[in-house]
Amino acid sequence: AQKVTQAQTEISVVEKEDVTLDCVYETRDTTYYLFWYKQPPSGELVFLIRRNSFDEQNEISGRYSWNFQKSTSSFNFTITASQVVDSAVYFCALSGGLQGGSEKLVFGKGTKLTVNP
Amino acid sequence: GAVVSQHPSRVICKSGTSVKIECRSLDFQATTMFWYRQFPKQSLMLMATSNEGSKATYEQGVEKDKFLINHASLTLSTLTVTSAHPEDSSFYICSAGRLAASYEQYFGPGTRLTVT
Numbered sequence: 001a002q003k004v005t006q007a008q009t010e011i012s013v014v015e016k017e018d019v020t021l022d023c024v025y026e027t028r029d030t031t032y033y034l035f036w037y038k039q040p041p042s043g044e045l046v047f048l049i050r051r052n053s054f055d056e057q058n059e060i061s062g063r064y065s066w067n068f069q070k071s072t073s074s075f076n077f078t079i080t081a082s083q084v085v086d087s088a089v090y091f092c093a094l095s096g097g098l099q100g101g102s103e104k105l106v107f108g109k110g111t112k113l114t115v116n117p
Numbered sequence: 118g119a120v121v122s123q124h125p126s127r128v129i130c131k132s133g134t135s136v137k138i139e140c141r142s143l144d145f146q147a148t149t150m151f152w153y154r155q156f157p158k159q160s161l162m163l164m165a166t167s168n169e170g171s172k173a174t175y176e177q178g179v180e181k182d183k184f185l186i187n188h189a190s191l192t193l194s195t196l197t198v199t200s201a202h203p204e205d206s207s208f209y210i211c212s213a214g215r216l217a218a219s220y221e222q223y224f225g226p227g228t229r230l231t232v233t
Binding site: 035037042043044045047091095103104105106107108109110 | 151159160161162163166208210212214222223224226227229
């Protein structure tokens with residue numbers, strides 16, 4: 001069975017601090033996809049990144065970066081120089097890879113990030 | 118990027134009535150759509166997988182006779198909550214997958230259902 005664990009329920013930081021959101025996953029699939037989504041108070045999920053299991057390169061996109069380590073089954077997300085607009089709930093998710101990642105997603109419980117001015 | 122829409126965005130209904138939620142892929146064909154439910158301050162839980170032209174596949178614990186899913190075309194899936202009760206009040210989100218080299222699963226904006 002697939003499982004995603006986001007151990008941090010809530011994190012509160014002050015603006016401009018760096019913050020890392022942890023994600024640990026379990027799967028028996030050799031091919032799988034990992035995702036991060038942002039859910040602001042409006043409720044709509046905002047896609048941040050998709051990573052397949054064969055690509056362990058870390059990725060940076062502006063203030064966002066992701067560290068994928070298969071050895072520890074982790075896919076952590078770091079926000080550098082956080083801003084108030086980063087306040088949201090962040091979900092890590094996992095899908096199988098048989099259909100190129102188009103399978104159902106298993107979500108972690110989410111981490112609520114609050115960035116205070 | 119691709120867009121998935123949901124209608125309505127918000128609905129209030131009385132206990133015992135039925136409500137239909139539509140999920141449309143606006144610029145691509147989706148053979149598979151997924152319906153998730155999110156209770157307040159909780160994660161998204163998959164309810165069912167909607168397959169175009171065939172019966173939906175429900176997750177364990179989800180009543181198929183209560184949550185009717187119809188995927189009549191490659192761009193539309195509907196979820197009907199029958200005989201709704203207050204405990205069905207939740208945020209319902211659909212997603213659509215497009216098989217392509219650079220795959221991404223697209224989520225709708227969600228429908229907030231309140232049953233009074």
